[in-house]
Amino acid sequence: MNWKFLSRTNTASAKPKSAIREWLHAIGFALVVSTIIRGLLFSAYAIPSGSMEGTQLTGDYLFVSKISYGPRIANTPLAIPFLEPKVGNFKTYWDGLQLPYLRLPGLSHIKNQDIVVFNKPDEAGPEYNLPTDERTCLIKRCQAIPGDVLSIVNSQVYINGKAAPNAPKLQTSYTVVTNGLDINTEVINELRIAILGQTAPNTFVMNMSVAAANTIKTYSNVKSIVADFQTSGRYDAAIFPHHENFKWNLDNYGPIRLPKKGWTVSLTDSTLTLYRRAIEVYENNKVAVNGKNILINGSKASSYTFKMDYYWMMGDNRHNSLDSRYWGYVPEDHIVGKAMLTIFSTDSTKNVFSRVRWDRVLRPIE
Incomplete structure (x- = not known):
């Protein structure tokens, strides 16, 4: 009897992969892993505008934790990773396959004063025709959570009748009257003051933090500095809910109750x-x-x-922020994650040698 089949060995060697195949496999593996990490754990986002000045600055690059509030499963799974929804006239996703909203358990829930990244609710309308996860990403501070009653009186936010903490570097606009002598440009830049306009030869509208206003007030060439507020009862059609029965504006708003799931x-x-x-x-x-x-x-x-929870998001730069005062509540399915860390920061107005803001690198967000 022939028993050779029991000791038979396979002497045929596998065909070695070419260098190109090795690279393609490595790149493919890296893309899959990075897509999973970016989709479920964390992402990096850049701040393109000044709505969070001076808490977060234009040119900051952020580490955003998706696991903090629970990773949101992609509504549009067939998309080219790391690209904007549109590159020119080309869509980088296929909306023929849309998954229902699903969020995995997270480490915590959104709390008042958290700084949150979310998709822009204003782009939910049919005129945009964008899937939820392909809408513009914004970053704001959460002022109210589901069930809260929010109101704003002379720019101060109140939650359930109590004054909410103001961000340490919250900015708003002031009318500054000088004696005719200009304020030093270096001081303006150092205090991150933005000059919004000039209403008279010696009267300026400036955007700045409370600390900057207190500093400017001490200068001998500054005669007065007064915070600018829109008066109560003044109707602004741009403000949500865009109806004349609700005579609300940027600085005097509400009260309004945030919808809560099951309410x-x-x-x-x-x-x-x-x-x-x-x-x-x-x-x-x-x-x-x-x-x-x-x-x-x-x-x-x-x-x-209501079937979902809703949140109220506002920028720390109160008079230069398109936020919930303009488009209302942020639904839970628009939440991306919690901003945790400023990993890098650049100032495009500086020259190449002083462009990096080294004092903001690896800086915790609060």
Whole structure:
């Protein structure tokens, strides 16, 4: 009997991979791993505008933790990683496959005063036709969480009737009157003061922090410095909910209750004005008004129960920030993650040798 098959060895050697195949496999593996890490754990984001000055500066590069509030599974899984939604006229994603909203458990929940990265709710409308995870990313400070009642009085935020802490470097606009002598340009730059306009030869509108205002006040050529507020009762059509029955503006707003998952609100003309966008756009219902009747998905409704939590986000640069005062609540499915660390920072107005802000490198965010 022939037993050779028991001791048979495979002497055929595997064909070695070419250098090109080795590189392609390595690149493919790196892309898969980086995509998983970026999608589930953390990402890096750059700040393009000054809405968070002077807490976060234009040119800051941030480490954003997605696991803090729970990783959001991509709504649009077929997308080219690390690219903007559009490059020229070319879409970098395929919206033919859209997954429902799903968020994995996180380490914590969003708290008041957290600095949060999220997708822009203003781009949720049909005129944009963008999947949630392909909308512009913004960074703001969370002022109110689900169930909170928010109001703003002379630019001071109140949550549930109590004054909210102001960011240490919160900025707002001031009217500065001098004796005719200009304020030193080096001082303006050092204190990160932005001159917004000039209303008279010796009167300027400046954007700055409270600390900078207190410093400027001590200068002999400064006659007065007064914080600028829009008066209570002045209607601003650009401010949410964009209705003249709610005479709100940037500095005097509310009160308004943030929707909370499971909260049932009675539907009236007023509450529908406040919450219609959440009901219709974010929670995908058809809303109509027929005489005195409110119809949701074709049925008469006297109340509505919310399916998601909602947050109120505002920039620390109060008079130079497009935020919830303009477009309302941020739904939970738009939340990306928590800003944790400034990993790098550059100032494009400086020359190449002094462009890096070394004092901001690896700086915790608070």
